[in-house]
Amino acid sequence: MKHIRIGTAAASVLFLALTAACSAGSGTSTSGGTGGNGGAGADKNLTVGLVAEPASLDFTTKDGAAIPQALLDNVYETLVKVDQDGQIKPALAKAWKVSDDGKTYTFDLVDNAKFSDGQAFTAKDAAFSIDRVKKDWTVSLKASMDVVQDAKAVSDTQLQVTLNKPSNNWLYKMSTRVGAMMTEKGVADLATKPVGTGPYVFQTWKRGDSISLKANPSYWGTKPYFQQVTLKYFKDPTALNNALLTGTINVIGTVQAPESLAQFEGNDKYEIIEGTTNGEVLLSFNNGKAPFNDLKVRQAARYAIDHKALLDTCWAGRGTLIGSMVPPTDPWYEDLTGLYPHDLAKAKALVAETNAAATPVRLRIPSLPYAVSCGQVVKSQLEQAGFKVTLDQLEFPAVWLTTVFTDADYDMSIVAHVEPRDLPAVFGDPKYYTRYDNKQLQADLAAADAGTPEEQVTLMKKAAKELSQDAAGDFLFLLPNLIVAEKGITGLPKNAITESFDLTGLARS
Amino acid sequence: MLLQIVRRTAILLASLVVSSVLVFAFMVLLPGDPARVALGVNASESAVTQLRQEFGLDRPLVAQYLSWVSGLVRFDLGTSYVSRAEIAPQIVDRLQVTMWLVVCAMLLAVVIAVPFGTLMALRHRRPSGLALSALSQVGVAVPAFLAGILLITVFAVKLQWLPANGWTPPNENPTQFLRQLVLPVLSLGLVQGAVLTRYVRSAILDVQREDYIRTARAKGLGRARALRRHGFRNAAIPVVTVLALQLATLLIGAVVVERVFVIPGLGSLLLDQVSNRDLIFVQDVVMLLVFAVLVVNFVVDLLYLVIDPRLKVGAR
Numbered sequence: 001m002k003h004i005r006i007g008t009a010a011a012s013v014l015f016l017a018l019t020a021a022c023s024a025g026s027g028t029s030t031s032g033g034t035g036g037n038g039g040a041g042a043d044k045n046l047t048v049g050l051v052a053e054p055a056s057l058d059f060t061t062k063d064g065a066a067i068p069q070a071l072l073d074n075v076y077e078t079l080v081k082v083d084q085d086g087q088i089k090p091a092l093a094k095a096w097k098v099s100d101d102g103k104t105y106t107f108d109l110v111d112n113a114k115f116s117d118g119q120a121f122t123a124k125d126a127a128f129s130i131d132r133v134k135k136d137w138t139v140s141l142k143a144s145m146d147v148v149q150d151a152k153a154v155s156d157t158q159l160q161v162t163l164n165k166p167s168n169n170w171l172y173k174m175s176t177r178v179g180a181m182m183t184e185k186g187v188a189d190l191a192t193k194p195v196g197t198g199p200y201v202f203q204t205w206k207r208g209d210s211i212s213l214k215a216n217p218s219y220w221g222t223k224p225y226f227q228q229v230t231l232k233y234f235k236d237p238t239a240l241n242n243a244l245l246t247g248t249i250n251v252i253g254t255v256q257a258p259e260s261l262a263q264f265e266g267n268d269k270y271e272i273i274e275g276t277t278n279g280e281v282l283l284s285f286n287n288g289k290a291p292f293n294d295l296k297v298r299q300a301a302r303y304a305i306d307h308k309a310l311l312d313t314c315w316a317g318r319g320t321l322i323g324s325m326v327p328p329t330d331p332w333y334e335d336l337t338g339l340y341p342h343d344l345a346k347a348k349a350l351v352a353e354t355n356a357a358a359t360p361v362r363l364r365i366p367s368l369p370y371a372v373s374c375g376q377v378v379k380s381q382l383e384q385a386g387f388k389v390t391l392d393q394l395e396f397p398a399v400w401l402t403t404v405f406t407d408a409d410y411d412m413s414i415v416a417h418v419e420p421r422d423l424p425a426v427f428g429d430p431k432y433y434t435r436y437d438n439k440q441l442q443a444d445l446a447a448a449d450a451g452t453p454e455e456q457v458t459l460m461k462k463a464a465k466e467l468s469q470d471a472a473g474d475f476l477f478l479l480p481n482l483i484v485a486e487k488g489i490t491g492l493p494k495n496a497i498t499e500s501f502d503l504t505g506l507a508r509s
Numbered sequence: 510m511l512l513q514i515v516r517r518t519a520i521l522l523a524s525l526v527v528s529s530v531l532v533f534a535f536m537v538l539l540p541g542d543p544a545r546v547a548l549g550v551n552a553s554e555s556a557v558t559q560l561r562q563e564f565g566l567d568r569p570l571v572a573q574y575l576s577w578v579s580g581l582v583r584f585d586l587g588t589s590y591v592s593r594a595e596i597a598p599q600i601v602d603r604l605q606v607t608m609w610l611v612v613c614a615m616l617l618a619v620v621i622a623v624p625f626g627t628l629m630a631l632r633h634r635r636p637s638g639l640a641l642s643a644l645s646q647v648g649v650a651v652p653a654f655l656a657g658i659l660l661i662t663v664f665a666v667k668l669q670w671l672p673a674n675g676w677t678p679p680n681e682n683p684t685q686f687l688r689q690l691v692l693p694v695l696s697l698g699l700v701q702g703a704v705l706t707r708y709v710r711s712a713i714l715d716v717q718r719e720d721y722i723r724t725a726r727a728k729g730l731g732r733a734r735a736l737r738r739h740g741f742r743n744a745a746i747p748v749v750t751v752l753a754l755q756l757a758t759l760l761i762g763a764v765v766v767e768r769v770f771v772i773p774g775l776g777s778l779l780l781d782q783v784s785n786r787d788l789i790f791v792q793d794v795v796m797l798l799v800f801a802v803l804v805v806n807f808v809v810d811l812l813y814l815v816i817d818p819r820l821k822v823g824a825r
Binding site for chain 2: 053055056062063064138139140191206207208209232234235236238239242243245246247248395397398399401402403406
């Protein structure tokens with residue numbers, strides 16, 4: 001067997017050579033500098049694990065929540081900002097006045113803000129940014145600026161915006177990505193080189209891996225604690241968890257599998273932060289056609305759902321039960337969960353009365369974690385009430401978008417509507433995929449937008465209640481904001497109710 | 510010899526044409542509208558129509574196919590639907606990452622398979638040979654992603670010896686690069702090594718029964734020496750074939766392993782672009798993979814001619 005040993009020895013030498021070859025220079029420009037222990041090491045560095053990587057950095061032409069999640073409030077700033085309780089607060093605008101007719105807004109801007117290319121931020125830039133939404137943006141969100149008649153710089157620090165009708169929503173929208181302040185010289189290459197006034201400056205983007213931001217040395221406001229922040233993207237929730245467990249990242253920005261939280265609970269190395277989001281998980285009905293154009297069928301479905309049991313089964317009991325399309329952080333929230341309590345007898349009676357069991361209803365869900373885990377539960381709860389349900393899982397986004405969203409070829413679906421204050425968008429437009437056409441509701445929504453802030457609250461409450469009573473959809477639950485972080489990282493937002501993952505207040509104690 | 514090369518080149522070209530048609534056809538059959546996916550949930554109908562025109566998706570299928578293929582021939586892979594960036598540099602970037610994985614995994618497989626396969630063949634009736642054989646069966650049965658998950662659980666999460674996932678370019682931080690490379694290469698390479706071991710074993714067993722080995726032994730060569738002088742070369746033919754076929758398996762395995770280990774290679778790129786319906790991107794990547802597999806098979810065909818002089822005559 002001597003020769004075999006020589007063979008083995010030769011193989012070992014070959015293996016060493018190959019290891020050396022594999023470790024030798026050359027290589028690639030992709031991928032993560034702060035991978036491995038790098039992220040966890042230095043005190044002033046932070047690596048946050050997130051789920052969806054943006055496809056571009058330009059939210060003016062590309063939709064998707066991932067871009068503002070990374071850039072808004074961090075790289076780009078807005079005139080006003082929404083706080084943890086849903087109140088509008090000053091940001092680049094120190095103060096603002098609204099004229100009596102509600103059509104003219106006068107903003108007093110800070111005088112010491114600078115763009116990352118060195119230029120000072122002035123009212124001219126603000127006017128330019130607002131005009132540019134109307135002129136050059138291509139995403140449909142630009143519609144929120146349609147109400148602007150004119151934006152002009154009165155002086156370097158004063159901006160006057162005239163609306164063609166009073167709109168409460170407009171000021172709120174100015175806190176979202178459409179309100180991002182840009183400079184004329186910084187918009188040439190938005191897809192790869194964003195220029196803003198924020199506490200962080202965009203540094204590199206390793207596609208398929210991470211986005212790096214570094215602290216802006218000339219930031220006008222309170223300077224951020226972390227000098228270097230890496231947003232690292234993980235498609236797979238297990239990989240994301242492992243990255244925190246092994247110290248590759250410091251924070252899981254959004255937990256995708258709540259049942260996996262058990263491994264962090266009771267471990268003093270980590271802390272779990274739980275709050276609310278704007279993500280209403282909606283069991284949507286196709287209100288435009290039979291059977292769900294019949295109020296009684298919709299009511300039957302709402303009575304059939306046992307929301308508490310559903311939340312426990314499909315999202316590990318994390319999340320908030322809501323009775324309408326309003327999260328608790330909106331000023332017009334009220335608890336409407338009592339309107340349709342779980343009542344199997346009522347549901348069965350309504351199913352029998354409407355003969356809804358005659359034809360099967362198609363529950364066509366997107367291939368997203370919450371929808372997949374809730375789909376089966378919803379199906380079985382509806383079947384207990386006598387419905388016949390066929391469950392289809394459609395690939396998201398491609399197939400679901402075409403079939404359900406565009407062609408409305410569905411009876412029911414389950415999807416989280418994550419945009420802030422989206423009741424009007426989802427139920428106020430009869431052409432939207434919910435196909436909900438309620439003239440009274442539309443009138444109330446318009447009046448709420450045009451009225452005083454007090455009237456807005458009253459009318460929005462009325463609309464939310466009307467919507468729930470009319471069973472325009474069933475509001476399964478509100479997605480929780482779940483963050484897991486290494487102990488000692490402070491300032492993480494309890495509620496995720498803006499479009500951004502705001503890094504400004506984060507620190508290490 | 511020349512005739513053989515010409516014939517095989519013709520087969521290669523024909524296969525490339527057929528597979529390009531198939532790849533294109535599959536993309537057309539995929540449900541979902543690329544323009545709508547690119548624009549997202551809130552896009553207006555007019556914007557979608559405009560983008561469809563911009564992508565050229567409103568043209569007849571034949572025209573779309575021809576413009577794609579003619580681009581490929583000129584090494585122009587086109588522009589991504591989603592990011593609007595040139596595709597070729599992005600593929601090159603990701604390919605470098607995947608090549609590390611595939612090449613290292615393949616070398617590891619060979620390094621495992623040759624000695625162990627030979628050992629198993631030489632001891633195929635003894636307990637040690639049988640034990641090795643059973644072990645390799647286990648290796649064959651475990652899919653690479655499962656091996657990956659197990660390796661992560663044990664060596665990263667429990668023992669904390671190695672990082673659970675991630676990728677660092679070798680020129681940026683060689684130590685970190687190696688540490689991150691170990692587990693993915695092991696999960697790909699061990700499984701492939703186990704498969705290959707089986708083939709090496711049976712190839713060696715086969716040649717041992719050949720007449721020329723008996724002749725060599727009769728001339729007085731020892732068993733191992735006879736095998737080294739005459740056996741390995743003959744055993745190499747089926748093994749090299751399997752190795753080439755395994756390249757395809759490795760590339761496909763890399764798609765999954767890259768996802769498990771969060772490695773920004775060609776595989777994760779492909780998965781992302783399928784879900785984005787970046788059809789032209791997907792076509793390019795799949796075509797590249799097909800091209801790689803076909804070319805490797807072509808090279809293997811030519812290698813046969815080198816390894817086995819009998820084929821040069823064209824008797825096949």
